[in-house]
Amino acid sequence: xxxxxxxxxxxxxxxxxxxxxxxxxxxxxxxxxxxxxxxxxxxxxxxxxxxxxxxxxxxxxxxxxxxxxxxxxxxxxxxxxxxxxxxxxxxxxxxxxxxxxxxxxxxxxxxxxxxxxxxxxxxxxxxxxxxxxxxxxxxxxxxxxxxxxxxxxxxxxxxxxxxxxxxxxxxxxxxxxxxxxxxxxxxxxxxxxxxxxxxxxxxxxxxxxxxxxxxxxxxxxxxxxxxxxxxxxxxxxxxxxxxxxxxxxxxxxxxxxxxxxxxxxxxxxxxxxxxxxxxxxxxxxxxxxxxxxxxxxxxxxxxxxxxxxxxxxxxxxxxxxxxxxxxxxxxxxxxxxxxxxxxxxxxxxxxxxxxxxxxxxxxxxxxxxxxxxxxxxxxxxxxxxxxxxxxxxxxxxxxxxxxxxxxxxxxxxxxxxxxxxxxxxxxxxxxxxxxxxxxxxxxxxxxxxxxxxxxxxxxxxxxxxxxxxxxxxxxxxxxxxxxxx
Numbered sequence: 001x002x003x004x005x006x007x008x009x010x011x012x013x014x015x016x017x018x019x020x021x022x023x024x025x026x027x028x029x030x031x032x033x034x035x036x037x038x039x040x041x042x043x044x045x046x047x048x049x050x051x052x053x054x055x056x057x058x059x060x061x062x063x064x065x066x067x068x069x070x071x072x073x074x075x076x077x078x079x080x081x082x083x084x085x086x087x088x089x090x091x092x093x094x095x096x097x098x099x100x101x102x103x104x105x106x107x108x109x110x111x112x113x114x115x116x117x118x119x120x121x122x123x124x125x126x127x128x129x130x131x132x133x134x135x136x137x138x139x140x141x142x143x144x145x146x147x148x149x150x151x152x153x154x155x156x157x158x159x160x161x162x163x164x165x166x167x168x169x170x171x172x173x174x175x176x177x178x179x180x181x182x183x184x185x186x187x188x189x190x191x192x193x194x195x196x197x198x199x200x201x202x203x204x205x206x207x208x209x210x211x212x213x214x215x216x217x218x219x220x221x222x223x224x225x226x227x228x229x230x231x232x233x234x235x236x237x238x239x240x241x242x243x244x245x246x247x248x249x250x251x252x253x254x255x256x257x258x259x260x261x262x263x264x265x266x267x268x269x270x271x272x273x274x275x276x277x278x279x280x281x282x283x284x285x286x287x288x289x290x291x292x293x294x295x296x297x298x299x300x301x302x303x304x305x306x307x308x309x310x311x312x313x314x315x316x317x318x319x320x321x322x323x324x325x326x327x328x329x330x331x332x333x334x335x336x337x338x339x340x341x342x343x344x345x346x347x348x349x350x351x352x353x354x355x356x357x358x359x360x361x362x363x364x365x366x367x368x369x370x371x372x373x374x375x376x377x378x379x380x381x382x383x384x385x386x387x388x389x390x391x392x393x394x395x396x397x398x399x400x401x402x403x404x405x406x407x408x409x410x411x412x413x414x415x416x417x418x419x420x421x422x423x424x425x426x427x428x429x430x431x432x433x434x435x436x437x438x439x440x441x442x443x444x445x446x447x448x449x450x451x452x453x454x455x456x457x458x459x460x461x462x463x464x465x466x467x468x469x470x471x472x473x474x475x476x477x478x479x480x481x482x483x484x485x
Contacts, residue, residue, distance in 0.1 A: 041097070045090030053083040073138045074130065081123035081145075088116035088123075103180070106197040110159040118152020160198040167193045167201060174207040174239060176251065184251050187239045206255040207238050209314070212263045217326045219271055225279035228327065229270050232320040233299060235262070235311055242310035250310060258311060262302065269298045274323075288323075295321045 056079040095112045098105045122145035129141040169175050169190050177185040178200040187204065188195075195201060214231040221227065237258065239250045273295055282288050296319045303313050313319070324330075 038098075042090075042094050045094050046087055049083050049087035049090060052086055053079065056082065070138050074141065077126065077138065077142070078130070081126050085120050085123040088119040091116045103198060103200060106165060107160045110164065110197045111156045114152050114156035114159050118149050118156075121152070122146070122148040161196055163194040163196050165195050165197045165199075167195050169193060172208075174204040175201050176204050177201050184248050187247060189240055204239060204251075206250075206253070207310075208236075208255070210235055210237060210255055210259050212259060212266065214263065214267060214270075216267070219274050219323075221274050221277050221279045221282065223278050223280075226326045226329075227274060227323050228325060230320075230322050230324065231266060231270070231295075231299070233262075233266065233303065234314045234318045235259075235303060236314055237311055239310045241307065241312060243308040246308055246310075258306070258309065262306065262311070265302050266299055269302065270295060273298065282323075292321055292323065 057075070091112055095109045098109060100106050100109065125144045125148060126141055129136060129144065133140075167175070167188070169188055169192075171190045173190060175188050177188060177195055179185050180198050180200075182200060185199065188201075212231070212233040212235070214229060217226060217228045219227045219229050237255050239247055242250055273291065277287075277291060282291060299319050299321065300313065303311060303318075325333075
């Protein structure tokens with residue numbers, strides 16, 4: 001089963017009644033209470049007009065003369081005008097208290113405002129005509145009020161279609177104006193704008209600032225050397241800057257979708273540029289700066305190509321691009337620098353070997369007989385500097401000398417006697433017994449031992465049957481030591 005909760009069009013669940021009869025749920029009761037409250041409020045605002053109508057005199061005199069009838073009509077219309085003006089003011093207070101979030105309330109407000117305003121102006125004009133010209137007849141006083149009422153009714157009919165509704169858009173916000181069919185009319189920026197009451201409006205929440213951050217080690221050069229690309233691109237998304245033909249598309253297009261699509265193209269640009277370059281050529285500073293500049297220009301062109309979609313770069317430092325070695329390369333280099341610094345310093349051989357034996361790409365084992373087993377991780381690039389190479393050679397010689405067997409040598413012959421002796425001659429002194437000379441076994445002198453060749457300081461590795469790389473024992477280990485591997 002899916003964990004997604006379905007929602008109806010009005011925000012209620014598919015079944016919120018809980019088995020109760022219609023009309024008894026809490027949302028319905030709250031709506032009825034709100035409507036009842038509005039009706040009570042309207043009655044209270046119209047109550048003063050009703051009281052005024054009851055209190056003002058309006059009886060028609062019994063005389064049947066024309067002057068008396070005209071005077072009675074003026075008195076009755078004066079009573080009606082005052083009551084209408086008070087009722088119109090009450091209606092204005094009522095409609096201005098309605099929420100303006102819906103088209104219906106906005107239309108009601110402007111229509112009632114024009115009609116009520118016309119009634120108030122007509123009543124004021126009728127009373128003013130009686131004050132200014134007391135000898136005027138009822139028909140003469142009625143001309144201007146009737147014209148004002150007709151004009152207010154005409155304006156009230158066309159008011160929903162006139163741009164008379166003031167819309168205040170906050171700073172750094174973009175709003176959408178929608179027609180009666182909920183179709184997009186235009187985007188409006190910050191400030192006060194006049195729109196039609198029949199139109200709808202809503203905030204465009206996707207507009208604003210967004211950043212593209214890339215930190216990946218999946219980029220390789222033409223010779224398959226990995227690079228770590230760190231890119232930061234800062235952009236602005238504003239539909240007001242978009243082409244008119246794209247504004248309807250942008251209404252339902254999320255900003256994150258545009259950001260992901262632009263980030264994908266930037267990654268393709270970096271990957272395509274690095275596959276055209278060699279690592280050895282990029283080691284040159286001028287070539288490296290040229291590659292970075294080219295990448296920045298390509299990214300700028302990719303963003304500028306989306307100006308029709310409302311995307312642009314920020315004014316200050318919008319693009320930052322840098323290429324550096326991967327974390328594996330930098331960590332290996334730091335480890336090698338630590339080993340080299342320890343090898344040339346005043347440290348013991350034990351500390352040096354403990355540092356080398358730590359987990360990493362190089363697994364170095366020095367056996368008691370002086371042999372070095374150097375195991376390289378599969379597929380890793382291991383670089384041994386000159387200092388480390390010399391330190392390894394010195395360490396191997398030190399261990400070989402410490403394991404050399406100590407053979408006691410006899411008393412050395414004096415140079416004079418050794419020079420007189422020939423091959424097969426006796427080593428006994430001349431003053432010895434003659435009989436003893438026949439019992440002595442003559443021992444010829446062994447030729448001097450060939451001095452070992454001077455080491456060049458380079459360890460030559462060879463691969464044994466187990467697949468382990470070992471250095472050749474000749475340049476490091478004396479030949480008279482037994483091979484215990």
